[in-house]
Amino acid sequence: MEHVKSIPCAVFGASGYSGVELVSLLHNHPHFSLEYAFSSSAREDAEPIASLYPQLAGQLDVILQPWHSDLLSQLAQQVRVVFLALPHEASAAIAPALINAGLVVFDLSGAFRLRDSSAHFQAYGFARPDDLPTEIPYGLAEWTTLIGTEQLIAVPGCYPTVSSLALKPVMSLIDGVPMVNAVSGVSGAGRKAAGHTSFCEVSLAAYGVATHRHQPEIAQAIGRDVIFVPHLGNFKRGILATIYAPLKSGVSQATVDKAYQQAYAAEPLVRLCQQPPAIKNVVGTAFCDIHAVVHQNHLIICAAIDNLLKGAAAQAVQLANQYFDFAPALGLQQRGGVV
Numbered sequence: 329m330e331h332v333k334s335i336p337c338a339v340f341g342a343s344g345y346s347g348v349e350l351v352s353l354l355h356n357h358p359h360f361s362l363e364y365a366f367s368s369s370a371r372e373d374a375e376p377i378a379s380l381y382p383q384l385a386g387q388l389d390v391i392l393q394p395w396h397s398d399l400l401s402q403l404a405q406q407v408r409v410v411f412l413a414l415p416h417e418a419s420a421a422i423a424p425a426l427i428n429a430g431l432v433v434f435d436l437s438g439a440f441r442l443r444d445s446s447a448h449f450q451a452y453g454f455a456r457p458d459d460l461p462t463e464i465p466y467g468l469a470e471w472t473t474l475i476g477t478e479q480l481i482a483v484p485g486c487y488p489t490v491s492s493l494a495l496k497p498v499m500s501l502i503d504g505v506p507m508v509n510a511v512s513g514v515s516g517a518g519r520k521a522a523g524h525t526s527f528c529e530v531s532l533a534a535y536g537v538a539t540h541r542h543q544p545e546i547a548q549a550i551g552r553d554v555i556f557v558p559h560l561g562n563f564k565r566g567i568l569a570t571i572y573a574p575l576k577s578g579v580s581q582a583t584v585d586k587a588y589q590q591a592y593a594a595e596p597l598v599r600l601c602q603q604p605p606a607i608k609n610v611v612g613t614a615f616c617d618i619h620a621v622v623h624q625n626h627l628i629i630c631a632a633i634d635n636l637l638k639g640a641a642a643q644a645v646q647l648a649n650q651y652f653d654f655a656p657a658l659g660l661q662q663r664g665g666v667v
Contacts, residue, residue, distance in 0.1 A: 334361040335652060336406060339466055340422070341368035341413035343380055343392055347434055348666050349641035351377060352412050355388055357645065358657035360457070363407050372640065381666055397425070404429035411447040411644055412436060416452050422569045423480060424459045432651070433480045434644045436580050439480040441545050451541035452548040461660055468492055468549060468597045469646040469656065478653050484549070484646065486516060486639025487542040487558060490569045492549040493598060493616045494631035497591035498584055499550055502627065503576040508546065508568035511559040513607075516635045530562040565636055565667060566607035571629040581622045586622065596657040597638065612665035614642035614657070636667060 337354050338664065341347040342365035354362040358439050371397045374393045378385040385544055410426050412419045419437035426433050439456065442448040443466075449455055458479065459556050465472055467481045470493060474481065484492070491508045492632075501560050543556040592598040605617035610632045620629045642660050649658050 331472070335359060335408050336361050336363045337409045337411065338362075338364035338396065338403060338407045338626050339411045339413060340366045340368065341415075341418075341436075341472075342377065342390075343367040344413055345636055345667050346640040347413035348377065348381055348434075349456055349636050350413055350546040350644060351390055352384075352388065352664065353645045353659060354411075355390065355640055356662075359654060359658070360409070360645070360648065362390065363393050363394075364403065365390050367392045368418075377476045384666065400425060400429055401451075404431060408432060409434065409648060411648075413641070417454050420454065420456055424457050425462070425478045428459075434483055434648060435480065436483045438485060438541060438545070440480060440486065440549060441466060441488075444544075444548075452472065460510050467643070467647045468496075469643050469650065470592065471496060471549075472647070474647060474651045478651070481647055481651070483644045484641070485542050485545055486512065486567055486633070487540075487556070487569070487645060488545040488549055490567050490616060490631050490633045491546045491554070491556070491571065493633075494571055494618050494620075494629045495550045495554075495573070496568060497587045498521050498573075498620070498629075499552065499626060501575055501579045501583065501587060502552075502572040502573045505553050505555055506571055506573040507555040507557075508569055508571050509557050509559065510567055511561045512567045512635055513561060513563045513565040515565045516560075516567070516639075525613050530560055530565060532559060532561050534559050544634055547576065558650070563607070565634055566611045567633050567635045567639060567663070568605070568607050569629075569631045571622075571627075571631070573627045573629070575622065575625050577625075579622065583628060584620055584622055588618065592618075596655075597642075597660065605632040607632055610634050610638070612637070612663045614638050614646065614660040616665070634665065637665065648659070 356555040416437040601619040
């Protein structure tokens with residue numbers, strides 16, 4: 329591993345919240361090198377990333393560039409891996425060209441997560457392009473095995489990441505439909521200004537009730553229908569999910585604990601906690617913290633992640649580590665976070 333050459337990478341959407349976290353992680357990674365950072369908007373001029381994020385001045389000497397399709401040939405010659413932190417439809421439009429140019433693509437949007445085309449159209453409102461790989465891995469990192477030949481990997485959404493990591497180890501013990509209540513910080517809405525996500529306007533409230541596009545993604549990941557209610561909280565980053573699920577008869581706390589230990593004992597970025605986790609414990613980290621308790625023949629699970637890291641950028645890098653046979657937590661164990 330000491331003699332591994334640096335793997336050149338590019339980030340599309342580097343001006344957004346998840347994109348700038350990717351830029352920071354790749355810049356500091358021992359085996360990935362950031363060669364290009366393309367902005368997520370139609371900016372005409374290149375500019376230092378510190379002009380958008382002044383806290384990076386003197387730390388990240390990265391230039392944000394506008395993307396033009398005539399750069400594709402140059403990009404393909406100089407880069408091996410591309411991370412897309414773009415809007416869903418923009419990722420769907422550009423991914424085929426990147427793949428055809430021989431690049432490996434990790435996509436952080438929802439463009440390729442849902443296997444069912446009709447469910448995808450209902451959730452996102454557009455049809456995916458036809459010229460895509462037959463099999464697109466859904467990259468829930470602890471539950472995915474990449475062999476290093478895949479062309480396109482779909483990185484899960486933030487809510488599905490925390491919900492699926494919490495539920496998958498115990499699905500065989502659950503009898504019925506799990507209910508997921510999850511609260512996210514305002515950074516989950518992205519950097520683009522909007523009145524309803526302005527920090528001063530946000531009050532704790534549910535949204536997307538029975539209509540949120542992450543519901544079918546969670547159901548696909550756990551292999552069962554789910555009731556999902558997201559909430560927006562007036563804090564910057566992090567997700568706390570509280571999940572309720574009826575248990576099969578006779579399931580004990582010891583059985584539940586064993587299921588989680590078997591699933592995650594060897595996973596360095598999942599922490600099984602003795603107390604319900606707090607968002608402050610995971611913000612700026614790539615960890616998912618999980619606490620589960622049996623009560624009145626139900627399982628109550630509390631789980632927390634940083635939505636921009638474990639729910640987006642850090643999970644993408646974790647998958648890239650796996651793709652290139654690096655340790656899963658390489659470059660991800662230092663507390664940080666840009667936004």
